[in-house]
Amino acid sequence: MSQIPIRVRLTLFFAVAMAIVLAAVGLFVYSRVRSDLDRALDNDLRSRGQALSALAQRGGAVRTTGTADAFADFVKPGGRSRLLSPDQLALAADHARFFDVSRVPGQDESGRVLALPLRNGIVVVGATLEQRNDTLTSLKAAFLVGGPIALILMSLGGYLLAGAALRPIESMRRRAAVISASSLNERLPVPPADDEVARLGRTLNEMLARLEDGLERERRFVADASHELRTPLATLRAELELALRRSRTTQEFENSIRSAAEETDRLSRIADDLLILARAEQGELRLRREPTDVVDVVEKVRDRFDARAELEGRALSVEADEAPVAEVDRLRVEQALGNLVDNAFEHGRGPITITAGRRNSSVELHVLDEGPGLPPEFRDHAFKAFTRATPSGNGSGLGLAIVETIARAHDGSAGARLRPDGGADVWIRLPL
Numbered sequence: 001m002s003q004i005p006i007r008v009r010l011t012l013f014f015a016v017a018m019a020i021v022l023a024a025v026g027l028f029v030y031s032r033v034r035s036d037l038d039r040a041l042d043n044d045l046r047s048r049g050q051a052l053s054a055l056a057q058r059g060g061a062v063r064t065t066g067t068a069d070a071f072a073d074f075v076k077p078g079g080r081s082r083l084l085s086p087d088q089l090a091l092a093a094d095h096a097r098f099f100d101v102s103r104v105p106g107q108d109e110s111g112r113v114l115a116l117p118l119r120n121g122i123v124v125v126g127a128t129l130e131q132r133n134d135t136l137t138s139l140k141a142a143f144l145v146g147g148p149i150a151l152i153l154m155s156l157g158g159y160l161l162a163g164a165a166l167r168p169i170e171s172m173r174r175r176a177a178v179i180s181a182s183s184l185n186e187r188l189p190v191p192p193a194d195d196e197v198a199r200l201g202r203t204l205n206e207m208l209a210r211l212e213d214g215l216e217r218e219r220r221f222v223a224d225a226s227h228e229l230r231t232p233l234a235t236l237r238a239e240l241e242l243a244l245r246r247s248r249t250t251q252e253f254e255n256s257i258r259s260a261a262e263e264t265d266r267l268s269r270i271a272d273d274l275l276i277l278a279r280a281e282q283g284e285l286r287l288r289r290e291p292t293d294v295v296d297v298v299e300k301v302r303d304r305f306d307a308r309a310e311l312e313g314r315a316l317s318v319e320a321d322e323a324p325v326a327e328v329d330r331l332r333v334e335q336a337l338g339n340l341v342d343n344a345f346e347h348g349r350g351p352i353t354i355t356a357g358r359r360n361s362s363v364e365l366h367v368l369d370e371g372p373g374l375p376p377e378f379r380d381h382a383f384k385a386f387t388r389a390t391p392s393g394n395g396s397g398l399g400l401a402i403v404e405t406i407a408r409a410h411d412g413s414a415g416a417r418l419r420p421d422g423g424a425d426v427w428i429r430l431p432l
Helices: 006-057 086-091 130-178 196-245 250-281 294-312 330-347 399-409
Strands: 070-075 097-101 111-118 121-128 290-293 316-320 325-328 352-359 362-368 413-418 424-431
Touching: 006 070, 006 111, 006 121, 006 130, 086 097, 130 196, 196 250, 250 399, 290 294, 290 330, 294 316, 294 325, 294 330, 294 352, 294 362, 325 330, 325 424, 330 352, 330 362, 330 399, 330 424, 399 413, 399 424
Parallel strands: 316 352
Antiparallel strands: 070 121, 097 111, 111 121, 290 325, 352 362, 362 424, 413 424
């Protein structure tokens, strides 16, 4: 049954339901007509019997009569009737009774008989059931002939109606068949009615929009990654070619190898960052959560950048209100905080302060400097991959994206603002 087309299944269901309805209606109408005919016949027999009984009680003569479809008889006490048996006459001696007879004398028809007891006998009136039976037979024939015709016509209408109801789905299927990765901007046609089909069309269009957005992000990601990898690869290749092109001193070879090593290290960092972003996009960035002293993490990051701060002549300090302990991945948090400090050295000015403190059920890590801060037009998408405040800026544009990825993996968040007294304030918020 599951392999039958939906349109055919709907038609079959409709046909079966209508067959049941037609049969029930036909049976009901047939029963009502038969009941009405029986009631009318009984009323007629009762009227005729009362008229003859009144005549007999006034002393009039009641004779045996008979026509093609009606008859009467008068049975004196101890007498016999041509219509009723002695047992039936005995039953009618007390009160009026109706009897059905299988064959009326002189006719090959069944009949209905009413026996009315009198003081001087029993009046018997009756009628054949020919007209009643003919009427019921005609009605039955009409149902047997008209019912199947009506069922066929209604099934055909149901088939056409199912086709009309499924036409929007077929239209969406044809459009979906021609949509490919290169044409995800197309959408399925949605019928104007606000019904289940329209809601299905809108849901599928929303899914196509998400797929288009995801594919576009993947394309931008690949393009940006290729662009970021092209520069260090080109530099590395140039250094190696220059080292092999002519005889060079030992110092020049060392400088070339050192430069190549720096580019290789940059390539490695970019590859690691891209791997983190890709795993986070696929929901596969795994964390090793453990109770961690956040202040200890902050101090370790400060120690890592102490040499750079001394080299650049900039102060690097830590401020912690208390020593909150959070369930986090220590290495990932150190990486995110290190990216914020690196950005402060790269783009900020003046002393750098790392703060750690509890706020409600979270711990916040802030990196403050006295630089110009993030431009307002850049602040909304600063945490997206491959974005820079200026097109010619240094770096790969992945640092803040890694920060937000790690924060979200911890069910936290990241943000940035311009401090009221000047300078940048960039932070990550992690649940305790």
